[in-house]
Amino acid sequence: MPELSEYPDPERLLGCLLGGAIGDALGAPLEGLSLDVIRDRYGPDGPGGFVAERFGAGAVTDDTQLTMFTAYALVQASARARAKGIGGAAPGMLQVAYLTWLRGQGEEFPEQDMVGGGWLVQERALMTRRGPGRSTLGALRKAAERRRPGVPLGTVGEPINDSKGCGGVMRAAPCGFGFSEAAHAFDMGCQAAAITHGHPSGYLPAGVLAAMVWALLRGAEVRDALELARGHLQGRPGNGETADALARAVRLAGEGPATPERLQTLGGGWTGEEAIAIAVYAALAPGGAGARVRLAVTHGGDSDSTGAICGNILGARHGAGAFPQAWRDGVEVREAVERLAAMCSAECGPNPPDTR
Ligand SMILES: [Mg+2]
Secondary structure, eight states: OOOOOSSOOHHHHHHHHHHHHHHHHHHGGGTTOOHHHHHHHHOTTOOSSOOOTTTOTTOOOHHHHHHHHHHHHHHHHHHHHHHHSOOOOHHHHHHHHHHHHHHTTTOOOOOOOOOOSGGGGGOHHHHSOOOOOHHHHHHHHHHHHHTOTTSOSOOSSSOSOOOOBTTTGGGOGGGGTSOSSHHHHHHHHHHHHHTTOOSHHHHHHHHHHHHHHHHHHTTOOHHHHHHHHHHHHTTOTTOHHHHHHHHHHHHHHTSSSOOHHHHHTTOOSOBHHHHHHHHHHHHHSSSOHHHHHHHHHOSSSOHHHHHHHHHHHHHHHHOGGGSOHHHHHHSTTHHHHHHHHHHHHHHHSSSOOOOO
16 A cells, blocks of 8 residues: 555545535435336436436435534534543534434434534535434434433444444444544444444444545555455454455455446345445446446445445545536535535644634
8 A cells, every 4th residue: 555645635535525425316316226127217327417306316315414414523523622632522422413413304302402513404405304214313312312412322332222224334434534543533433333323234334434535535545445444344343244245345346347236246235234345346346436336326225325435435535526527516415515525624634723
């Protein structure tokens, strides 16, 4: 692996967030449709652009919403750590941000003293209900009932449930933005996911994605970033399913042309380990970033989540400019993503803003 830079590249960081939103929006109308139906409607390679079904052309879903709340909370936590000289607040701030998001989902829960999400709550597209996952809603409801928003209820050590849904990994990319070491990014990915997903296959893939994004933003190639992340996965309790799924994805990528049929042998992406495996498989395919994200959504499973994760990876590697212009312009939350990415790059860069 080439020597990595100390700070994340701002163009790649923007690409990570925007690519995730693009993959989410491209895949959202396809979620749960069979490959045959997708091909009937959109052609052999799936949709070549945003289509209006489900939430509207270019509309993002819970994957992008929660990724952005993750990013915002981590900026807040980092600024606070700098100001006060003490860290450790991130998991609590993540839970507050997720509970703030929960308010936008039409969920009833007890009033409590919490402020999260900052200006994100003014973005209608980020607060409205867009197909949230059952485990995420259930875990956050439980946390809300307890009325201690700033103390995470679900942790790696004390799992909140036995869920291995992909809702943990699909929001974890920003956990790779800051930190001086990949191991910390891996840990933060796991902690962020464990707030709602208690099974190792629910939170370890989030660690893998965070470590990959960490390396990619600092100059690594996809394969090198993946090997680094797999190294951090080693020795983690309960890592078998995630390690096996990634090994299958790498093997499959070396076995000839990348096709939806081959991709589907990795599963539907509804679970964490399948989602990261599908995203990695598509990211390792030949072709431009657009074609690879298209592959990541063209299957009979959780297309928006696999598209979002693959978009995170490819954007972190190639920058926002790697995606077709029409997709960059047409994705619903582009301006908010640009504003948030600038905040993240400033906070994680060599000269973070003075917040005192
Ligand atoms: Mg979704």
